[in-house]
Amino acid sequence: MIQSWWESFIWIIGGSEINTAMPVWQLVLRTITVYGVALLIIRVAKRRFMGGYTTFDILLGFVVGSILSRAITGSIRFVDMFIVVLALVIMHWIISTIGYYAGSFISKTVKNSARQLVKDGEMIEEEMRKSKLGENDLMQAVRNQGNVDSLEKVNSAYLERDGSITVITNGCDAHILEIEVKENVQTVKIKIEH
Numbered sequence: 001m002i003q004s005w006w007e008s009f010i011w012i013i014g015g016s017e018i019n020t021a022m023p024v025w026q027l028v029l030r031t032i033t034v035y036g037v038a039l040l041i042i043r044v045a046k047r048r049f050m051g052g053y054t055t056f057d058i059l060l061g062f063v064v065g066s067i068l069s070r071a072i073t074g075s076i077r078f079v080d081m082f083i084v085v086l087a088l089v090i091m092h093w094i095i096s097t098i099g100y101y102a103g104s105f106i107s108k109t110v111k112n113s114a115r116q117l118v119k120d121g122e123m124i125e126e127e128m129r130k131s132k133l134g135e136n137d138l139m140q141a142v143r144n145q146g147n148v149d150s151l152e153k154v155n156s157a158y159l160e161r162d163g164s165i166t167v168i169t170n171g172c173d174a175h176i177l178e179i180e181v182k183e184n185v186q187t188v189k190i191k192i193e194h
Contacts, residue, residue: 003078004154011050027072027073027074030071030072030074030078031072033078034068034071034072034078034081035132037082037085038064038068038070038085041064041085041086041089044081046165053094059090060088060092064085064088064089067081067084067085067088068081068085068089095107112163114158114160114166115127115130115131115158115159115166116156116157116158116162117131117133117157117158117159118138118142118151118154118155118156118157119156120155120156121151121152121153121155121170122151123151124137127159131159133159137152138157138165139151141157141165141167142154142157142167145165145166145167146167146168146169147169147171148167153170154167154169154170155167155168155169155170156168180184
């Protein structure tokens with residue numbers, strides 16, 4: 001019974017052969033099926049699959065997307081698509097696991113490492129050059145992420161493995177402007193500068 005059901009399903013979606021021309025209804029059913037398989041694969045692969053956005057993760061996303069699109073159009077057999085995508089996700093998981101347990105060498109090789117772009121308010125020119133980042137890009141991140149408008153107020157900034165820039169500011173400077181006591185109530189006016 002299960003064998004008969006599976007054969008009927010494969011025939012309906014045209015999954016047993018490579019099709020050059022496919023009826024629209026079959027293309028729609030195939031698309032829905034591939035979408036369901038993609039959701040299942042992402043669910044099994046957990047958030048690491050597309051959530052990290054490291055080069056390693058993005059590459060897997062492109063390759064899997066390409067294979068899934070071929071399955072929709074019928075240029076690859078449905079069963080072959082499932083096997084290939086499953087193999088890629090397993091390989092991704094194995095490399096991630098090895099990177100986690102084997103330490104920083106494999107992790108840095110596969111996923112890169114963070115680069116410090118600013119230290120104590122000074123831009124590190126060599127790291128900026130290696131990162132192919134201009135001063136305008138850095139200042140945009142300083143304004144967006146650090147809520148400050150000059151490097152002097154930045155303790156450090158890093159180009160993270162996912163391509164984002166993290167900015168750590170020096171903190172706030174508080175200045176007492178006025179102290180006033182009226183009717184046993186003390187009022188203090190403070191100016192806080194970032």
